[in-house]
Amino acid sequence: MTAARVVAAGLALLLAAACTAPAPPRSQARAQDRTVCAPPQGPPAAETATTVDVIEQAYFCILGNYHGGPALDARALLTSGFAALTQELNRAGRDLPEAVAPALTGDRAADWAAFEAAYRRITDRAPGLRDRLAVATLEAIVAALGDDHVRWVRAAKQPPDSYDGDGYGLGLVASAYGPQVDGDPGAALPPLFVTEVPGGAARKAGLRPGDLIESVNGSAPFIDGRATPAIAALYPRHPEARPVELRLLRQSTGRRWTVALRPGLYPRDPATLRVVRSELLDDVAYVRMTGFAPDSANRVLRAIARLRQGRTLAGVVLDLRGNGGGSPVESTRLLSAFAHGKVTAYQCTVDGACAASRTDDTVELVGLPLAVLADRGCASVCEQFSSAIKDWRAGTLVGTRTAGVVSGSAQAYLLSDNTLLNFPVRHHRGPNREVIDRIGVPPDHHVPPTPRDAAAGHDAALAKALTLLRT
Amino acid sequence: MRQILAAAAGLAVLAASACAAPPPPRAAVPPAAPAGPAVLPAPTGAHPAGTTVLHLTDTSRPDPWDPDAGARELKVTLWYPAQRRDGRRAAYMTAKESELFLKGSAIAGVPPDTLSRTRTNSVTDARPAGGRLPLVVLSPGFTKPVSSLTSLAEELASRGYVVAGIDHTHESYATTLADGRVAGCLACDGDTDPGFGTGVVQGRAADVSFVLDRLPKAWDGAGVIDRSRIAMVGQSMGGAAAVAAMLADSRVRAGIDLDGTTYARIPRSGLSRPFMFIGSARHTPGGEAAAWERDWRLLTGWKRWLVLSGAEHQSFTDLPMLAGALGIKPVRGVLAAARGAELTRTYVVAFLDRHLKQRRQPLLDRPSARHPEVRFCSPPRCS
Numbered sequence: 094m095t096a097a098r099v100v101a102a103g104l105a106l107l108l109a110a111a112c113t114a115p116a117p118p119r120s121q122a123r124a125q126d127r128t129v130c131a132p133p134q135g136p137p138a139a140e141t142a143t144t145v146d147v148i149e150q151a152y153f154c155i156l157g158n159y160h161g162g163p164a165l166d167a168r169a170l171l172t173s174g175f176a177a178l179t180q181e182l183n184r185a186g187r188d189l190p191e192a193v194a195p196a197l198t199g200d201r202a203a204d205w206a207a208f209e210a211a212y213r214r215i216t217d218r219a220p221g222l223r224d225r226l227a228v229a230t231l232e233a234i235v236a237a238l239g240d241d242h243v244r245w246v247r248a249a250k251q252p253p254d255s256y257d258g259d260g261y262g263l264g265l266v267a268s269a270y271g272p273q274v275d276g277d278p279g280a281a282l283p284p285l286f287v288t289e290v291p292g293g294a295a296r297k298a299g300l301r302p303g304d305l306i307e308s309v310n311g312s313a314p315f316i317d318g319r320a321t322p323a324i325a326a327l328y329p330r331h332p333e334a335r336p337v338e339l340r341l342l343r344q345s346t347g348r349r350w351t352v353a354l355r356p357g358l359y360p361r362d363p364a365t366l367r368v369v370r371s372e373l374l375d376d377v378a379y380v381r382m383t384g385f386a387p388d389s390a391n392r393v394l395r396a397i398a399r400l401r402q403g404r405t406l407a408g409v410v411l412d413l414r415g416n417g418g419g420s421p422v423e424s425t426r427l428l429s430a431f432a433h434g435k436v437t438a439y440q441c442t443v444d445g446a447c448a449a450s451r452t453d454d455t456v457e458l459v460g461l462p463l464a465v466l467a468d469r470g471c472a473s474v475c476e477q478f479s480s481a482i483k484d485w486r487a488g489t490l491v492g493t494r495t496a497g498v499v500s501g502s503a504q505a506y507l508l509s510d511n512t513l514l515n516f517p518v519r520h521h522r523g524p525n526r527e528v529i530d531r532i533g534v535p536p537d538h539h540v541p542p543t544p545r546d547a548a549a550g551h552d553a554a555l556a557k558a559l560t561l562l563r564t
Numbered sequence: 565m566r567q568i569l570a571a572a573a574g575l576a577v578l579a580a581s582a583c584a585a586p587p588p589p590r591a592a593v594p595p596a597a598p599a600g601p602a603v604l605p606a607p608t609g610a611h612p613a614g615t616t617v618l619h620l621t622d623t624s625r626p627d628p629w630d631p632d633a634g635a636r637e638l639k640v641t642l643w644y645p646a647q648r649r650d651g652r653r654a655a656y657m658t659a660k661e662s663e664l665f666l667k668g669s670a671i672a673g674v675p676p677d678t679l680s681r682t683r684t685n686s687v688t689d690a691r692p693a694g695g696r697l698p699l700v701v702l703s704p705g706f707t708k709p710v711s712s713l714t715s716l717a718e719e720l721a722s723r724g725y726v727v728a729g730i731d732h733t734h735e736s737y738a739t740t741l742a743d744g745r746v747a748g749c750l751a752c753d754g755d756t757d758p759g760f761g762t763g764v765v766q767g768r769a770a771d772v773s774f775v776l777d778r779l780p781k782a783w784d785g786a787g788v789i790d791r792s793r794i795a796m797v798g799q800s801m802g803g804a805a806a807v808a809a810m811l812a813d814s815r816v817r818a819g820i821d822l823d824g825t826t827y828a829r830i831p832r833s834g835l836s837r838p839f840m841f842i843g844s845a846r847h848t849p850g851g852e853a854a855a856w857e858r859d860w861r862l863l864t865g866w867k868r869w870l871v872l873s874g875a876e877h878q879s880f881t882d883l884p885m886l887a888g889a890l891g892i893k894p895v896r897g898v899l900a901a902a903r904g905a906e907l908t909r910t911y912v913v914a915f916l917d918r919h920l921k922q923r924r925q926p927l928l929d930r931p932s933a934r935h936p937e938v939r940f941c942s943p944p945r946c947s
Contacts, residue, residue, distance in 0.1 A: 253857070253858060256762060256827060256829050257759055257760070257761045257827050258758050258759025258760075258761075258762045258763075360829060361759060363757075363759035363760065363762045363766070364763065366758045366760075366763075367754050367757050368754065368756075368757050369753075371631075386757070387756055388753065392754070395753075399631070399632070
């Protein structure tokens with residue numbers, strides 16, 4: 094599995110989840126709805142340029158529909174957007190004397206008008222930077238909400254010569270990946286090492302699982318134990334194509350060397366991309382699930398049913414490492430195969446009113462001991478699943494803490510440049526009403542990955558799970 | 565991925581995103597009165613069409629979809645020029661296959677065996693006429709049986725081709741195996757997985773090579789086949805499989821893709837054997853399906869890219885002609901079922917006559933006044 098895939102799958106799945114949430118009540122719509130945003134009615138058309146009108150639409154869309162919208166100080170959004178605008182100007186070497194923030198009063202409409210006037214004054218002086226400035230401004234406004242489930246989604250631009258299942262990037266996955274890089278870099282722990290080499294430049298250069306990554310483009314991945322932004326350079330996205338220089342150490346031989354890996358497309362084995370894979374490990378059914386994709390719960394249950402046919406199993410290992418989430422419907426269905434009559438999660442409004450989601454007790458119980466493998470790549474709906482299994486004591490969690498990226502189920506809104514703005518309409522709480530977002534679900538048995546295990550092809554978390562099921 | 569039969573009626577089933585409201589199930593739409601069993605159009609060639617079914621087992625590889633099956637079982641339907649026209653007409657599909665196909669395609673409101681009563685034009689197990697005949701491998705769309713291409717297969721047989729239609733087991737809602745078991749669509753489980761199409765066409769290419777290997781021994785009439793003249797034609801996933809099979813097996817000399825988004829990786833050195841794309845509007849250059857443009861640059865031999873105005877994804881199959889029997893009304897503005905079949909037959913035959921029989925085909929050189937629906941494309945535009 095590659096990071097590119099984790100990211101792509103995760104994003105797609107989050108989107109899928111986004112679309113299952115009910116539309117927010119229209120009563121929340123505000124007077125400024127001349128720039129109203131609505132859920133998309135189909136696949137968005139081709140993207141057009143992001144203009145100041147799109148930024149305006151996004152601003153009022155957030156204020157009118159985001160669950161914390163009514164309580165938001167809109168000035169913070171505009172100030173963040175303006176700060177990003179001036180930074181981007183500076184990056185382009187085009188700072189301007191008139192790039193001064195407008196005075197904001199707290200009146201949302203008047204503040205927008207002031208912001209727009211200042212924005213136009215600046216971009217009119219730098220017409221060649223118009224697109225860049227608009228993107229930086231809107232990204233900063235969205236980021237100012239500080240919510241991991243608020244995303245401005247632009248169509249992933251696939252390279253024109255890509256094939257279904259191709260990966261893009263360096264062709265490696267490292268111990269810090271997925272949400273640790275995109276969402277919360279603070280969660281990553283040293284050392285940084287290669288965990289998988291699915292293809293591409295990394296495979297050509299002979300990298301192997303377990304190789305320590307001592308520097309990325311000359312920068313240390315950790316300083317005083319804290320992750321640095323250098324790690325993100327391991328996962329370039331199209332059209333980023335600048336070579337990435339890695340200094341590597343192979344502990345088994347003591348070899349230390351430097352390679353420059355050029356990002357690019359590389360084919361991957363379709364068999365390794367299946368969302369649900371299963372095999373019999375003696376008396377245990379092992380099922381790996383990389384996302385809560387449509388029908389994935391039934392696929393898991395059918396795999397277990399097939400593996401238990403004609404034999405007595407000691408239990409089930411459900412491997413959710415790297416599972417970026419997906420549809421809450423699938424999570425509820427799968428949970429319902431392990432317990433009945435339970436609350437799976439709560440969905441809460443900003444003023445604390447919570448609605449319970451419950452198991453579907455028409456789903457047949459599996460009735461076998463369960464061990465769940467989780468890690469920092471288990472995010473969103475995957476954490477909803479893991480927290481329920483843990484809270485109910487319906488199974489044992491093995492591995493590391495989950496990502497802590499489960500703010501709440503999201504709704505997608507279409508902007509006029511055919512991009513999507515996704516944000517949660519409710520906050521997620523676990524079955525014990527605990528917050529999982531930004532915290533994650535801790536495992537019952539902490540088994541962190543190590544470079545030594547990676548080099549030896551030893552899956553310590555799986556080994557622990559098998560031991561637990563067999564004793 | 566799952567193009568349902570509803571599309572046959574002309575409902576444009578686009579690649580629905582996660583956010584698109586799902587199309588209403590057919591059952592929710594009051595069906596028009598079913599119009600009796602469907603009748604496939606008579607083939608236009610000189611020969612009567614014969615047909616027979618072979619069950620072949622490839623013990624060299626496990627089934628790609630059924631982890632409990634150590635071998636790949638395939639059902640192959642042959643169509644060929646027959647000596648005589650009299651005899652029992654072949655069944656279109658069994659009652660059970662009809663039931664499973666309608667269920668899988670979410671079509672209700674008609675008796676489940678409706679499609680098994682479809683009238684075909686070929687005679688079961690007829691004695692083959694003699695000669696040295698080119699061979700055409702047919703591969704259907706995902707979830708579809710190869711019988712969904714019967715109109716095209718019968719036409720080719722009447723025009724002097726042997727046709728080997730492959731039911732790719734577990735990639736169709738219903739395939740009757742040698743022992744009478746009916747295999748369902750195990751592959752449908754993962755049809756949204758990344759790399760799914762790539763995996764399917766790799767498997768189908770292996771199916772094709774195996775059938776080509778085994779056909780001489782498996783069929784008594786195989787003596788008529790000229791093994792130096794083999795082409796492959798497929799619709800949707802079957803068309804994508806034609807590219808994959810040509811790349812994997814040089815015995816396949818030419819190929820046609822009928823409206824299938826392609827998945828097989830053509831090497832940078834290109835594919836130099838003749839190839840033709842025929843598509844609906846969604847396969848217009850600059851359209852949503854960029855795969856053809858990607859591959860077009862890598863086709864270095866004789867090539868054509870045709871787009872049929874008004875066609876939809878199933879216009880190249882029998883399914884629009886079955887719509888009346890299923891109580892599905894044709895949609896205004898979509899190419900009429902009979903015309904879709906006629907154009908498909910005409911241009912596929914022209915291509916095969918050109919490349920397997922070395923006959924000049926002006927029809928393939930430029931747009932034709934008699935076939936105004938057919939546009940000739942060369943990225944970035946069409947005629």
